[in-house]
Amino acid sequence: MSILIKQVAWNGTTVDVHISGSQIKKIGDCSGQTAEVVLDGRNKALLPTFHNAHTHAAMAYMRSYADDLELFTWLNDHVWPLESKIIEEDVYNGARLACLEMIKSGTTFFNDMYWFWHGTARAVEETGLRAALSAVFIDFDDHAKAKEQVEQNKRLFEERTHYSNRIIFQLGPHAIYTVSEKSLRWCTEFAAEHGLMIHIHLSETGKEVTDCIAKHGLRPAEYLDSIGFLGPNVAAAHCIWLEKSEMELLAKRGAKALHCPSSNMKLASGKFRFTDAVSAGMQVAIGTDGSASNNCLDMGSEIKMAALLEKHFTGNTTALNAQTAWHAGTRACAEFYSLDSGRIAEGALADCMLVDLNNERLVPGHNLVADMVYSADSSCIDTVICDGKILMQNRHVPGEEEIIAKGRAFKEKFRR
Amino acid sequence: MSILIKQVAWNGTTVDVHISGSQIKKIGDCSGQTAEVVLDGRNKALLPTFHNAHTHAAMAYMRSYADDLELFTWLNDHVWPLESKIIEEDVYNGARLACLEMIKSGTTFFNDMYWFWHGTARAVEETGLRAALSAVFIDFDDHAKAKEQVEQNKRLFEERTHYSNRIIFQLGPHAIYTVSEKSLRWCTEFAAEHGLMIHIHLSETGKEVTDCIAKHGLRPAEYLDSIGFLGPNVAAAHCIWLEKSEMELLAKRGAKALHCPSSNMKLASGKFRFTDAVSAGMQVAIGTDGSASNNCLDMGSEIKMAALLEKHFTGNTTALNAQTAWHAGTRACAEFYSLDSGRIAEGALADCMLVDLNNERLVPGHNLVADMVYSADSSCIDTVICDGKILMQNRHVPGEEEIIAKGRAFKEKFRR
Numbered sequence: 001m002s003i004l005i006k007q008v009a010w011n012g013t014t015v016d017v018h019i020s021g022s023q024i025k026k027i028g029d030c031s032g033q034t035a036e037v038v039l040d041g042r043n044k045a046l047l048p049t050f051h052n053a054h055t056h057a058a059m060a061y062m063r064s065y066a067d068d069l070e071l072f073t074w075l076n077d078h079v080w081p082l083e084s085k086i087i088e089e090d091v092y093n094g095a096r097l098a099c100l101e102m103i104k105s106g107t108t109f110f111n112d113m114y115w116f117w118h119g120t121a122r123a124v125e126e127t128g129l130r131a132a133l134s135a136v137f138i139d140f141d142d143h144a145k146a147k148e149q150v151e152q153n154k155r156l157f158e159e160r161t162h163y164s165n166r167i168i169f170q171l172g173p174h175a176i177y178t179v180s181e182k183s184l185r186w187c188t189e190f191a192a193e194h195g196l197m198i199h200i201h202l203s204e205t206g207k208e209v210t211d212c213i214a215k216h217g218l219r220p221a222e223y224l225d226s227i228g229f230l231g232p233n234v235a236a237a238h239c240i241w242l243e244k245s246e247m248e249l250l251a252k253r254g255a256k257a258l259h260c261p262s263s264n265m266k267l268a269s270g271k272f273r274f275t276d277a278v279s280a281g282m283q284v285a286i287g288t289d290g291s292a293s294n295n296c297l298d299m300g301s302e303i304k305m306a307a308l309l310e311k312h313f314t315g316n317t318t319a320l321n322a323q324t325a326w327h328a329g330t331r332a333c334a335e336f337y338s339l340d341s342g343r344i345a346e347g348a349l350a351d352c353m354l355v356d357l358n359n360e361r362l363v364p365g366h367n368l369v370a371d372m373v374y375s376a377d378s379s380c381i382d383t384v385i386c387d388g389k390i391l392m393q394n395r396h397v398p399g400e401e402e403i404i405a406k407g408r409a410f411k412e413k414f415r416r
Numbered sequence: 417m418s419i420l421i422k423q424v425a426w427n428g429t430t431v432d433v434h435i436s437g438s439q440i441k442k443i444g445d446c447s448g449q450t451a452e453v454v455l456d457g458r459n460k461a462l463l464p465t466f467h468n469a470h471t472h473a474a475m476a477y478m479r480s481y482a483d484d485l486e487l488f489t490w491l492n493d494h495v496w497p498l499e500s501k502i503i504e505e506d507v508y509n510g511a512r513l514a515c516l517e518m519i520k521s522g523t524t525f526f527n528d529m530y531w532f533w534h535g536t537a538r539a540v541e542e543t544g545l546r547a548a549l550s551a552v553f554i555d556f557d558d559h560a561k562a563k564e565q566v567e568q569n570k571r572l573f574e575e576r577t578h579y580s581n582r583i584i585f586q587l588g589p590h591a592i593y594t595v596s597e598k599s600l601r602w603c604t605e606f607a608a609e610h611g612l613m614i615h616i617h618l619s620e621t622g623k624e625v626t627d628c629i630a631k632h633g634l635r636p637a638e639y640l641d642s643i644g645f646l647g648p649n650v651a652a653a654h655c656i657w658l659e660k661s662e663m664e665l666l667a668k669r670g671a672k673a674l675h676c677p678s679s680n681m682k683l684a685s686g687k688f689r690f691t692d693a694v695s696a697g698m699q700v701a702i703g704t705d706g707s708a709s710n711n712c713l714d715m716g717s718e719i720k721m722a723a724l725l726e727k728h729f730t731g732n733t734t735a736l737n738a739q740t741a742w743h744a745g746t747r748a749c750a751e752f753y754s755l756d757s758g759r760i761a762e763g764a765l766a767d768c769m770l771v772d773l774n775n776e777r778l779v780p781g782h783n784l785v786a787d788m789v790y791s792a793d794s795s796c797i798d799t800v801i802c803d804g805k806i807l808m809q810n811r812h813v814p815g816e817e818e819i820i821a822k823g824r825a826f827k828e829k830f831r832r
Contacts, residue, residue, distance in 0.1 A: 064786035068737035101776045265724035268733045295790035296777055301717060308681035317684045321484035360517045361712055364826035370480035374711035377793040379520070410780035
């Protein structure tokens, strides 16, 4: 497919943009150029799409199922009983609903961890997004379970080739308190052998830290380092209860932090110290977490949440400024996963969006990045392109009606 | 005008709704009923609209003009110089842009304070919203200025009758540090005489408290009470640095708190203690503040911000639940201003909206209120009705193109 976007605002100027295959081929004057699809870029701006650094996409089926509850009640009486009932088809339909929501809100990449890996992979494949997918690896120190998980991940690693290169297979050891040391060591080895990323939850609650110290005499990041786990291929979600020394350790090893402010606030988990982490040398990307604890997958609202929470928390109005929030919601996670997306440049992947400069939330238009971070919502996003293909135009995603119908059926299936 | 909404979801059931004049006349079976406009309510839900408890609407012209700056630099080098250049026509066009944004995001009432009262009043009148409008009353202890402000407010009080009853005139003494005691006393008297509300900023910064103690030997709420200012007609924005005793004092007098979480976070002003204020007996409504410090006027995102910030701040996942946030963003401020809006009932004002239950963010649909608070954005809102008139249908507001064009012109006028 080839796309020609004519007279679109980009980087303070007006340009034509030519997309062919999966790449942006030219930015500038394309007057002689033809393409299969020509988009009118007037009164629109071209921007990179959002990259959602941490989510459990399929949990869209659980949106607003249980809220405002004490953590243990929430998990024990609501989330886990519901999760025990799902089958791969539910994950597929939940993930499709999530993909639809992400497309509609300008996200083309997400970093995921969930059950029934193929369910999510099929959803990504069909909806046209890009994703790094991990199966939840939990063994609870049980040898048989560990063996089963290792076998499953080996199998999924082979089966990854059934999908296009928009899908990145990675390992997903859930957390230090749900995965044995032996399995964590296996993840490190298998990842090193095959050049894989590892997606893990780290230091999300105070209890995780206390328990880790009691069990290992070390704080979570120290423990992971002691078993050789930490490296540039580790993407760690939450990172709330890190000491400065742990941030420095993670930075030294090149491990990445995935910051989920809305989920952390909603679950009263605590606060990831963005400014301190960056000072310590950590790279940070922003994610929404799953719909059970957000309850949306909207990266636009998430980067605003991150910027405002950081200013509130530090008492410093200059902390986590719009440009930094924008980077953490777009380019940062692309870099983690070695993708040339999250930026608009010749040769980069054609993962981009057109925003409507006539949308009231982008008017008067003094500063587009500040508008995108602090004012825009999904209604500003007109067109979304991923891998050189148009996924949404005029805010319509082909096939969305069927995805919604399947999504609404969850209400009946999981009626209390 | 009369409107018949057929087969709409409301309160867990499906009903017809008949609107005539400015009121909801019937909810139930309206099969024999005719109306000038018939709306298909299928796959839609009827909800009360948002009521924005504190804003400076016209400041939409300043959206994303200056962000992420130290407070004094922001005010001194950016906000105030720009404000010194505006004329009534700018306020009119800025407020129209704000009204458009509010309609698009489901708000039909806002509580305002700004310069050029008539500019905002004209915008409200024309766009069809409802608003309580105050002129900024500042005298800096200057006798001549105070006299001028008093005269202006007396004049505006008379001129309020030039507008429909959708516009409520109120007094707007800016804050205790910008208005003399004498003028504050005048506001109290004039308001009592004419049954007016008073809109003021209270305890927004730590400096306000320190200065008040130094000058009066009292904390801000105590000082206001000592001069007889506090009463059920006082709506106080921010209320961040209140001691428990001040909350109890405000509650005892019936004064209301207007909570603006996004602005407070963005300006690192501190945190209004919602739970404590409610425990102390205060009534609280949520507002966006102006576009200079938010940067949008979206009550949907504001109630989510309030709910999440409260859970984060208190460490309690059950704090400020969805139902409370929804009430604080809809009905609460209507009650403050003695409006029978912010609820759906026979006889109530027809200020309501239709949300699209097929929007991906409201699917599966386990809990509509939780979805509205935690997941929805403006794209879910299809139709907005205020005072029995349709202001938006299929997300289109008649005349919006001209408002946008005028709004975009601000970028040129205020180019740096």
